[in-house]
Amino acid sequence: MVKENKETWQEGLSKDITFIVTKDCQLACKYCYLVGKNTKERMTWEVAKSAIDYILDHEKEMTEESVIWDFIGGEPFLEIDLIDKICDYIKLQMFQRNHHWFNSYRFSFSTNGINYHTAKVQNFIRKNKEHLSIGITIDGTKRKHDLNRIWKTPEMEKGILPKPEEEKGSYEDVVRNIPLWLKQFPNASTKVTISSADIPYIKDSVLHLYSLGIHEVNINCVFEDVWNDGDDKLFEEQLVQLADAIIDGDYYKDYACSFYSEHIGKPMDSNLQNENWCGAGKMLAIDAAGLFYPCTRFAQYSLRSKKAWTIGNINEGIDKNKLRPFLALNRCTQSKQECINCEVASGCAWCQGENYDAAETPTAYQRATAICKMHKARVRANNYYWNKLYRKLELEGTREEFEKNKRESNLSNC
Numbered sequence: 131m132v133k134e135n136k137e138t139w140q141e142g143l144s145k146d147i148t149f150i151v152t153k154d155c156q157l158a159c160k161y162c163y164l165v166g167k168n169t170k171e172r173m174t175w176e177v178a179k180s181a182i183d184y185i186l187d188h189e190k191e192m193t194e195e196s197v198i199w200d201f202i203g204g205e206p207f208l209e210i211d212l213i214d215k216i217c218d219y220i221k222l223q224m225f226q227r228n229h230h231w232f233n234s235y236r237f238s239f240s241t242n243g244i245n246y247h248t249a250k251v252q253n254f255i256r257k258n259k260e261h262l263s264i265g266i267t268i269d270g271t272k273r274k275h276d277l278n279r280i281w282k283t284p285e286m287e288k289g290i291l292p293k294p295e296e297e298k299g300s301y302e303d304v305v306r307n308i309p310l311w312l313k314q315f316p317n318a319s320t321k322v323t324i325s326s327a328d329i330p331y332i333k334d335s336v337l338h339l340y341s342l343g344i345h346e347v348n349i350n351c352v353f354e355d356v357w358n359d360g361d362d363k364l365f366e367e368q369l370v371q372l373a374d375a376i377i378d379g380d381y382y383k384d385y386a387c388s389f390y391s392e393h394i395g396k397p398m399d400s401n402l403q404n405e406n407w408c409g410a411g412k413m414l415a416i417d418a419a420g421l422f423y424p425c426t427r428f429a430q431y432s433l434r435s436k437k438a439w440t441i442g443n444i445n446e447g448i449d450k451n452k453l454r455p456f457l458a459l460n461r462c463t464q465s466k467q468e469c470i471n472c473e474v475a476s477g478c479a480w481c482q483g484e485n486y487d488a489a490e491t492p493t494a495y496q497r498a499t500a501i502c503k504m505h506k507a508r509v510r511a512n513n514y515y516w517n518k519l520y521r522k523l524e525l526e527g528t529r530e531e532f533e534k535n536k537r538e539s540n541l542s543n544c
Contacts, residue, residue, distance in 0.1 A: 182220055421438070
């Protein structure tokens, strides 16, 4: 379709709309927060079409300059036929309605990469290449990746977990598609998740991902309370070792790792820096039943101990009263005074869904702080990284040039 429309992508000014197209996945990643994955809940075309019609009918209520149409699972590419049909319909409807999102949209995917090479996925990519953002999750070295990202077995459907020696990792099935992915998306980044068991493999894993040709590694610790005594010390040691490797090996010139940022580890003004970390409430998620959520983390398959928090459905629309609590969320309304006054508060993340799930009562206003000690360890290692790097650059007389051209991670808040 060709149309005279000067709208272009507006970074940071987008509406995030997520279709939970399936709750199925080929893998059973041990750290996955989607505790209720299953093979039965798959979105139908009728539900998807109704959701799109509702969203585009309410253009005046969704005034963001751009939109991200996000597709998740489970594994979204298991439903590539449905996704292809959805995206064709979205493009056609935005064109016919002269919608302000026409030409200012992205289709976004986070995939395990297993089906990436298949004909249907590749046809979809060719058709939508200019408006695609695809991230393949590869956790690092084969040892680290296969520690958590294992193939699902039929027995797991019955709650029977395999013995460690029977687990089958997915590294080889994913890494074979990395060259094709990088050829199509040379600037693509990957997302790495850290939990307690894989802390010892952080340094080697980031360097391994660089060796595969991935220039940007977005890496984060899980928000859930999985951390053991001493994990923060091991974490800091790994990040210091990684800092040495990146700086001594000159990787900082062409590669980025989101663990290191000059913007973290500082106190925050409670008035001027009081934004909510998470976008829950500003985002919109739709599941197979046509229910609306403020974020996918409030859908039932994401929750361990709480009931799903819906804000409407495709038939009745968004219930603004159910959405209202999310509009008043900010750093201070949900944090303890200790967090508000923290000397290293900047960069300390939280997940609104985990806040809700971990809270003592059904509230979104109680900040979960299991990640606190890991953040503080990261800050200490981060300070080491920047002190060492700038000392090296000053000795070489290249600091000014570096600051002008430095590559930074594009990892944004949820």
